[in-house]
Amino acid sequence: MDLSQIRRLIDLMAQAPIAELEIEENGRRIRLARAHNGQGAGVVSVAAKPAETVPAVPQPSVMTSASDAQETITAPSYGVFHLAPSPDAPPYVAVGQKVEAGQQVGLLEAMKVFNPVRAGVAGTIEAVLVAGGTEVDMGTPLFRLV
Structure with a gap:
């Protein structure tokens, strides 16, 4: 299937x-x-x-890239990715911000159910790879950490 x-x-x-x-x-x-x-x-x-x-409950998804200094936070499931808890709220994280393992960095919405996207490891957000409101599949890279 x-x-x-x-x-x-x-x-x-x-x-x-x-x-x-x-x-x-x-x-x-x-x-x-x-x-x-x-x-x-x-x-x-x-x-x-x-x-x-x-x-x-989706588990944090982290993928090691070619460089050991970089990690990628990927979508743990299919859904619409949101950077903030609501349209008028600030994003959970921004480029340059330090995050801890388990910290919420976004939301995935599927069937009007919102599931948190969490960092699997501690690091600093180097890049946001997907715009808010984008439909993503499981495994889609969302953030790059250093």
Whole structure:
């Protein structure tokens, strides 16, 4: 199952009155579940791993680049990336700002559910690689740290 098929399932799930959907195809399992957080339902997790489920809370994603001095914070899941908690609020981080491991640096919105994007390691923001409001896939580089 490819990413476009998963996106279609997410869209269908948004329109259907079901709380959970699980599909197994070619040894891969995909599980969609609605969150019940008081602000409406949304997709909590999308798993595409053989015979396993993915934790509902995305884990910080850090990728070491060619230089050991640089790290990249990547999108832990699919969604619309936001640099700030609201349109009129300042961004979580800016170029030149020091961040700690686990510090929130952005938000990913999927199905009106907002999940934090956190730094996996401490460092200084060298570059913001994606503009706010951009649709990103899992693994898309968002920030470069030094």
